Amino acid sequence: MMKFSGGKTLAVAAVAGGALLASIAPVMASVSAESPSLALIRVEPDAKIKTWGAAIEVQVTYACPKTYLPSTGYVYVNVSQNVFGRIASGNASKTVNCTGGFETTTVTVAAQNLAFWPGKAFVKADVSAYPHAATDEREIKLSY
Numbered sequence: 086m087m088k089f090s091g092g093k094t095l096a097v098a099a100v101a102g103g104a105l106l107a108s109i110a111p112v113m114a115s116v117s118a119e120s121p122s123l124a125l126i127r128v129e130p131d132a133k134i135k136t137w138g139a140a141i142e143v144q145v146t147y148a149c150p151k152t153y154l155p156s157t158g159y160v161y162v163n164v165s166q167n168v169f170g171r172i173a174s175g176n177a178s179k180t181v182n183c184t185g186g187f188e189t190t191t192v193t194v195a196a197q198n199l200a201f202w203p204g205k206a207f208v209k210a211d212v213s214a215y216p217h218a219a220t221d222e223r224e225i226k227l228s229y
Contacts, residue, residue, distance in 0.1 A: 122150055123150070123217055123219065124147070124148065124149045124150070124158070124212045124213070124214050124217035124218055124219040125147060125148040125149075125187075125212070125219050126145055126146070126147045126148075126160070126210050126211065126212040126219045126220065126221045127145065127146045127147075127210075127221050128143065128144075128145050128162075128208045128210045128221050128223050128225060129143070129144040129145065129146065129189075129225070130223075130225055130226060131144075131225065131226050131227075131228065132144070132164075132206070132208075132225050132226070132227050132228075133227075133228070133229070134201055134202075134203060134227050134228060134229050135193070137200065138173075138196060138200030138201040138202055139195065139196055139200060139201075140175070140193055140194060140195045140196060140201075141164065141175075141193070141194050141196075141201050141206075141227055142191050142192070142193050142194075143162050143164065143191070143192050143193075143194055143208060143210070143225070144189055144190070144191050144192075145160055145162065145189070145190060145192060145210050145212075145221075146187055146188070146189045147160060147181065147187070147188060147189075147190070147212045147219075148185075148186060148187045148188070149181075149183035149185075149212055149214035149217060150183060150185055150214065150217060151183050151184055151185035152183065152214070156182065156183040156184075156214075157180055157181065157182060157183060157214070158180075158181050158182075158183045158212055158213055158214030158217075159178055159179070159180055159181065159212070159213045159214075160178065160179045160181050160190065160192060160210065160211070160212050161176065161177075161178045161210065161211045161212075161213070162176060162177050162178070162179075162192045162194055162208065162209075162210045163175075163176040163208070163209045163210075164176070164194050164201070164206050164207070164208050165206065165207050166201055166202065166204070166205070166206035166207070166227065168199055168200070168201070168202050171199050172198070172199065173196055173198065173199040173200060173201050173202070173206075174196070174197055174198060174199075175194040175195050175196045175197045175201075176194060176197075177192050177193060177194045177195065178192075179192050181212070183214045192210075201227055202227070203227055203228050203229065204226070204227060205224050205225070205226060205227070206224070206225055206226075206227050207222070207223075207224055207225075208221075208222070208223060208224075208225050209221070209222045210222075
């Protein structure tokens with residue numbers, strides 16, 4: 086009669102399970118990178134000043150999961166900058182397609198109370214694709 090001990094059986098099962106997970110982990114990683122299950126957003130570090138500071142073009146890279154039709158989301162960008170002790174600011178939004186992958190789009194932000202100048206500015210960007218949302222806040226460089 087052969088006697089099995091619980092410890093040895095459990096160890097064999099753990100090794101077999103680990104080998105199975107190791108063999109499918111690369112596949113799981115590539116699927117995850119191609120179609121994120123969450124929303125993500127990143128503001129690019131440089132923005133272009135247009136029309137003598139009346140507007141700037143901010144590039145954002147975003148990802149939102151492809152869901153039910155239509156698969157759209159919204160990108161919101163808010164910019165503020167200290168210009169000689171006064172605050173230049175503006176905000177804009179844009180409807181974007183959620184493809185499940187990373188996309189880059191340009192959002193044009195019009196100055197509301199003072200022209201933007203070359204130099205540093207603070208940007209807050211949000212992406213929203215129900216029920217997912219993400220935010221990025223950072224300092225960027227404005228230039229012509």
